Amino acid sequence: MSLEIPDGLGDLLRDFTVAVLRDRPNDLYDFAVDYFSKVKETRKPKSIPMYVIVDEDDEGAGEPDKEQFKPKTRKYNRYARRQSVSAERYDPEADDDDEDKVIYPKTDEQRERLTEAVCGILLFRCLEPEQMQDVIDAMFEKAVKPGEYVIHQGDDGDNFYVIDHGLYDVLVNVNDQEKKIHRFDNRGSFGELALMYNMPRSASIVAVSDGVLWAMDRNSFRRIILRSAFKKRKMYEELLENVTMLKSLEPYERMNLADALVTRNFSDGETIIAQGDEADGMYFVESGMIRVTINHPEGGEEEVGRHGAGKYFGELALIENKPRSANVYAIGKVKVAFLERDSFERLLGPCLDIMKRNSEIYKNYTESS
Structure with a gap:
């Protein structure tokens, strides 16, 4: 099929760019939210090109x-x-x-x-x-x-x-x-x-x-x-549609989330995240298997789970603003979709309650270990 560019998209993007260049905001995301909120309220054409x-x-x-x-x-x-x-x-x-x-x-x-x-x-x-x-x-x-x-x-x-x-x-x-x-x-x-x-x-x-x-x-x-951007979005949209947690997102929210994901590849045994590290984002498994372990104070690690395509991890540290609470290793070749912290906070607001409920699994396990 052919890509149809919505009427007015070019003008909208150009207006926003001029506003950014004129005002030079410190936080582009906050500025964008405020800018488009005002545009939605007024629905008036701009006075300058x-x-x-x-x-x-x-x-x-x-x-x-x-x-x-x-x-x-x-x-x-x-x-x-x-x-x-x-x-x-x-x-x-x-x-x-x-x-x-x-x-x-x-x-x-x-x-x-x-x-x-x-x-x-x-x-x-x-x-x-x-x-x-x-x-x-x-x-x-x-x-x-x-x-x-x-x-x-x-x-x-x-x-x-x-x-x-x-x-x-x-x-x-x-x-x-x-x-x-x-x-x-x-x-x-x-x-x-x-x-x-x-x-x-x-x-x-x-x-x-x-x-x-x-x-x-x-x-x-x-x-x-x-072509690459189109294939990437289509692939990630299909991946996200199978993530139960994201069922609460509207289609356009999933589309925005798909656009924000970046593919990362790991080889067998490679550490994807390490317990105690600062959280920089969360991950969705595209293909392959991952192994999750927890460090014990007296030494050694205990495996707490394995997961495959469609599963996600790394969100707990972002939700609670704490260091990583577990290790995650690749089993064989693993491809994941990575969502950086800023995009997580901006795009996954509707899913935070579900994430917080799921995070209790980690807490309960840790307390009982």
Whole structure:
């Protein structure tokens, strides 16, 4: 099936991004809750256009012809309000065609620099190792000079960009004047929204210094990133549907939870969590078996259970804000879905009562041991 982008989603995302860039909140999650609560209450259109940019707000894709990357000199209204974009729909369930894969040869030094540049980008965190290799293969190097426009506001998206090094200003047209609203300083990425939502560029990106970017064309971006995100969400939604504790969640809450999960792999005998450690999140077993043990004060460990796919663990320390109360080890190869602490607190509120009741099992066992 084809992905249908809801009407108004692009505008909503752009408005929120401008608000974040303007107010620069210390806590993005609290700010988002307050912002969208106000939007829901007023339901009024904004008095100024919404712009999107920054690490996750501008997009691009296109054929990797080097001619496309020459500075543009033609005259046109780059800052016109959004126009309709006639772009092909992408079907994330369609089979990948190996012939569509793009590979740019790279030296060992280039691959090392690119790997370092992409390792901290949130957009790539759901990718498996082989998919990350596809990302590295599909990206090509682009040098820029001071004053060169990488992206023009109002243009169709052509490429997604990752910064290797250099300074880049984000400019939006306000009352026919370009205003700087952000600066990338030797790190970050931009250009994905236009590719994901088939919308024109919502801001301009101009190089302030000599720099180097890594670019990925539209087709590669969709084939690797969008398809991976779709498959990840579908897989996690199916996993979460079988977790009894989560039956109290609404479908959209489970969807948000699925988007927040990150896959982690463990080998036989490897420690997943250790008793006494600080809790950083909770886990859902995707595949394989885990072994749970408790340390005795006089020494040694006692096994208290084994669990397979669909089970969860690690929530007790988060609920009670205490160190881990048990050890968990992998039996054979184990794949788990990890939910970090902040996401746990934000997304699993409706399930806390059930979790607290289940936590009594651990307490009762400990007291009777």
